[in-house]
Amino acid sequence: MLGAPALGLSTNRISTGYSFNWSTNEGGSMEFCDRNSEGFEKNAARHFQVLSNELRDPKILVCPADTSKRPALDFRNLGLANTSYLIRTGTNVDELHPNEILIRCPIHG
Numbered sequence: 001m002l003g004a005p006a007l008g009l010s011t012n013r014i015s016t017g018y019s020f021n022w023s024t025n026e027g028g029s030m031e032f033c034d035r036n037s038e039g040f041e042k043n044a045a046r047h048f049q050v051l052s053n054e055l056r057d058p059k060i061l062v063c064p065a066d067t068s069k070r071p072a073l074d075f076r077n078l079g080l081a082n083t084s085y086l087i088r089t090g091t092n093v094d095e096l097h098p099n100e101i102l103i104r105c106p107i108h109g
Contacts, residue, residue: 019050020089033089040086040104045078047087061085065107 020041022028032046041047048061052075055061059071063084072082086104093100 018094020047021091035089039088039090041089044087045080045083049075049078063105063107
């Protein structure tokens with residue numbers, strides 16, 4: 001499960017300002033927010049693209065146990081087929097709500 005720990009490190013670095021709460025004009029991804037009924041993004045890849053400088057390698061976005069996904073070669077071509085992890089967005093996902101889940105692996109929970 002190499003991807004999830006690396007994702008945790010990257011999201012910790014941005015914990016004071018979640019990119020999904022910033023406009024695309026400010027380098028964020030707020031305009032792409034489209035959550036499902038559980039609060040997870042329908043297109044997590046758009047939000048992970050914004051984190052490309054922190055994540056560095058799109059391969060970590062595919063859980064090693066997820067045989068249905070293929071790693072993207074680069075962040076420009078990242079899509080749902082290249083992302084195992086679910087990301088939760090919203091104004092209640094911030095440092096003031098530490099019990100909120102930010103990223104979840106659908107295989108390992």
